[in-house]
Amino acid sequence: MKFTLQHTDPDTKARAGLLETDHGPIETPIFMPVGTVASVKGVHQRELRDDINPDIILGNTYHLYLRPGMDILERAGGLHSFMGWDRAILTDSGGYQVYSLSANRKIKEEGVKFKSHIDGSYHVFTPENVMDLQRSIGADIIMAFDECTPYPCEYRYAEQSMHMTHRWLDRCMDQLQRVPPKYGYEQAFFPIVQGSVYKELRKQSAEYIAGADAFGNAIGGLSVGEPAEELYAMAEVVCDILPASKPRYLMGVGTPVNLLENISLGVDMFDCVLPTRNARNGMLFSSEGTINIKNKKWEDDFSPLDPMGHTFVDTEYTKAYLRHLFAANEYLGKQIATIHNLGFYLWLVREARRRILDGTFGPWKSKMVKQMDKRL
Amino acid sequence: MKFTLQHTDPDTKARAGLLETDHGPIETPIFMPVGTVASVKGVHQRELRDDINPDIILGNTYHLYLRPGMDILERAGGLHSFMGWDRAILTDSGGYQVYSLSANRKIKEEGVKFKSHIDGSYHVFTPENVMDLQRSIGADIIMAFDECTPYPCEYRYAEQSMHMTHRWLDRCMDQLQRVPPKYGYEQAFFPIVQGSVYKELRKQSAEYIAGADAFGNAIGGLSVGEPAEELYAMAEVVCDILPASKPRYLMGVGTPVNLLENISLGVDMFDCVLPTRNARNGMLFSSEGTINIKNKKWEDDFSPLDPMGHTFVDTEYTKAYLRHLFAANEYLGKQIATIHNLGFYLWLVREARRRILDGTFGPWKSKMVKQMDKRL
Numbered sequence: 241m242k243f244t245l246q247h248t249d250p251d252t253k254a255r256a257g258l259l260e261t262d263h264g265p266i267e268t269p270i271f272m273p274v275g276t277v278a279s280v281k282g283v284h285q286r287e288l289r290d291d292i293n294p295d296i297i298l299g300n301t302y303h304l305y306l307r308p309g310m311d312i313l314e315r316a317g318g319l320h321s322f323m324g325w326d327r328a329i330l331t332d333s334g335g336y337q338v339y340s341l342s343a344n345r346k347i348k349e350e351g352v353k354f355k356s357h358i359d360g361s362y363h364v365f366t367p368e369n370v371m372d373l374q375r376s377i378g379a380d381i382i383m384a385f386d387e388c389t390p391y392p393c394e395y396r397y398a399e400q401s402m403h404m405t406h407r408w409l410d411r412c413m414d415q416l417q418r419v420p421p422k423y424g425y426e427q428a429f430f431p432i433v434q435g436s437v438y439k440e441l442r443k444q445s446a447e448y449i450a451g452a453d454a455f456g457n458a459i460g461g462l463s464v465g466e467p468a469e470e471l472y473a474m475a476e477v478v479c480d481i482l483p484a485s486k487p488r489y490l491m492g493v494g495t496p497v498n499l500l501e502n503i504s505l506g507v508d509m510f511d512c513v514l515p516t517r518n519a520r521n522g523m524l525f526s527s528e529g530t531i532n533i534k535n536k537k538w539e540d541d542f543s544p545l546d547p548m549g550h551t552f553v554d555t556e557y558t559k560a561y562l563r564h565l566f567a568a569n570e571y572l573g574k575q576i577a578t579i580h581n582l583g584f585y586l587w588l589v590r591e592a593r594r595r596i597l598d599g600t601f602g603p604w605k606s607k608m609v610k611q612m613d614k615r616l
Numbered sequence: 617m618k619f620t621l622q623h624t625d626p627d628t629k630a631r632a633g634l635l636e637t638d639h640g641p642i643e644t645p646i647f648m649p650v651g652t653v654a655s656v657k658g659v660h661q662r663e664l665r666d667d668i669n670p671d672i673i674l675g676n677t678y679h680l681y682l683r684p685g686m687d688i689l690e691r692a693g694g695l696h697s698f699m700g701w702d703r704a705i706l707t708d709s710g711g712y713q714v715y716s717l718s719a720n721r722k723i724k725e726e727g728v729k730f731k732s733h734i735d736g737s738y739h740v741f742t743p744e745n746v747m748d749l750q751r752s753i754g755a756d757i758i759m760a761f762d763e764c765t766p767y768p769c770e771y772r773y774a775e776q777s778m779h780m781t782h783r784w785l786d787r788c789m790d791q792l793q794r795v796p797p798k799y800g801y802e803q804a805f806f807p808i809v810q811g812s813v814y815k816e817l818r819k820q821s822a823e824y825i826a827g828a829d830a831f832g833n834a835i836g837g838l839s840v841g842e843p844a845e846e847l848y849a850m851a852e853v854v855c856d857i858l859p860a861s862k863p864r865y866l867m868g869v870g871t872p873v874n875l876l877e878n879i880s881l882g883v884d885m886f887d888c889v890l891p892t893r894n895a896r897n898g899m900l901f902s903s904e905g906t907i908n909i910k911n912k913k914w915e916d917d918f919s920p921l922d923p924m925g926h927t928f929v930d931t932e933y934t935k936a937y938l939r940h941l942f943a944a945n946e947y948l949g950k951q952i953a954t955i956h957n958l959g960f961y962l963w964l965v966r967e968a969r970r971r972i973l974d975g976t977f978g979p980w981k982s983k984m985v986k987q988m989d990k991r992l
Contacts, residue, residue: 277944278937284951286928308915308940315916316936324932539684540691552662556700560692561654564684568653571947575660 241428251602252504261380262425263328266295268508271585277303278323282575291551292582296328298511302337310376318378318423331379367411378423384412384431391465398436405434428455437470446481456487463492479506496612519577529614538563551583617804627978628880637756638801639704642671644884647961653679654699658951667927668958672704674887678713686752694754694799707755743787760788760807767841774812781810804831813846822857832863839868855882895953905990914939927959
């Protein structure tokens, strides 16, 4: 696997890069649609591939571990084969879901004991077994097992947790040495910077993570409720320390504006449930701002969903029709909104890349940030 | 609009025909997917058009009347334009839903007063206003307002109801004379034979309906719980009376076996929620029999969904993957199963047509009926 930094914007710290995997190239900056349980909710693989067209999607280790389970995934030959997706996949380490979904979890040095949110059964995740799980799932990019601290978080807790995350990182890397990939292709490993909203901790953590000299690096523990200014401040501190020659992945971020702001700070990769989850609630993102399609004002608006037309749904369906589907609780509404939002997110990062490469990113970003903040 | 009877099978009474509408030709026998509230649940219009590929779909007047309502449909220029479907559409008269969905309805000579299943508001359907509604919706084929009797139904009630349905038919036809189509294309009208499971009544009703000399004729009040033998017996009695030169539509039928049996009795058109509703519960129809994809036995079956491959889902997804989606309650599972079932139903009627035209329908039907009855 190989990452090439292709261009850095002269006005900002925005970068364009190329990440080459055994499942194809990934042009950065990139947004990774979230395919939680081996499915991007409501989207056929064919639509994902041909219409939304991301170079990489994300799977959740926690969800895949519970269903369909490692036995089935291994017998299928890994997640790519199981779900019929032959481009790149990244899996998280399951940590975030253990903290957010499990009603009952105990974090110790050894690992985390938790209760399944599905049937209440007990399970343990350790840095070692989470590496094993990610070998079995077989994503192209796999993540370190970390503790994602909540917001707000006391300094002392954040500091102790950060050190544990660093110790867990060493254990993850040892385990990866012992257990090779299973399916004949390479898996790149990304450790995760923690440190809550404390600059001093973020610096320490970024230095430790950079020192691990992994293929790429991630920034975790953000987009958990902190103000956007804190998010940007942390991303800036960390990006200035992480090596420029390696891809930088900001986990769980964010709105279209968040994406552009963080791209301008030097982030290359993003994932977030926002475009898909909000789509299912009737919220559409666009270049001109956000739309709540459930509003009565769209009831007789027979204009196309989005005249920009990033995906087929934008021109095949009208606002009035989509509004009707939401009013009648027809699932097709959620499907349409999901494809629209993902199509827009992918357009946004591709356009950002194009602007970085042709040197017009700075002014374009300033204009877009203003426009996209509107409610239509 | 024009119907041409192209061929009649020498062994059975099966027919192949061509129905020409202002929204394209309909080759019969045909199965019409049900698009209840201006959407075939979980299926994009593009998939419906390019993958499932029916010449005609069905909309429900009752549902469309309640949501989005006639005002919106008229301002959209009718249902075709509202939902983005430029092939033919048939609407039912709303009668069936009034009887089956409304908790509270009063049937009188004048019409039916009912309570909306959505918000409990009161509404009245009469032969006259239902014709107006169907003018506003603008389907290519519109249906008479009838009473669909339940099963079982006493002879006396069935007889009185049938006569009322006949009187309503006259009122429907008078109204259609008064109110022309709204959108510049033709609408063909089908009256409906009633009479419950009584041969004598079915004969009387078929004669009355045939005497109306409408564009086509429908058989209603079946597939409401009666044994399959009664369904076939009634269809046979009625088909022998209805004129051969006009299309015959058996409403609300049925299983793949029901389709072939009724085609062999001379029925040309079908609609049913079975392939779509059962798909959402994990039941797949195929040439080899039915599958409950939720069964554990499919958990590690990595073979394609259906090697016959009538639609893209059959070869792009495996049984194990679809089983997983149902186990994890992912909506994509319902989408896949729906496209599979509709693809199979459309293949089945197209293959029946091909067999009728080349003279091999009889033996093929006997073989298929046996095969499709299996549980896999």
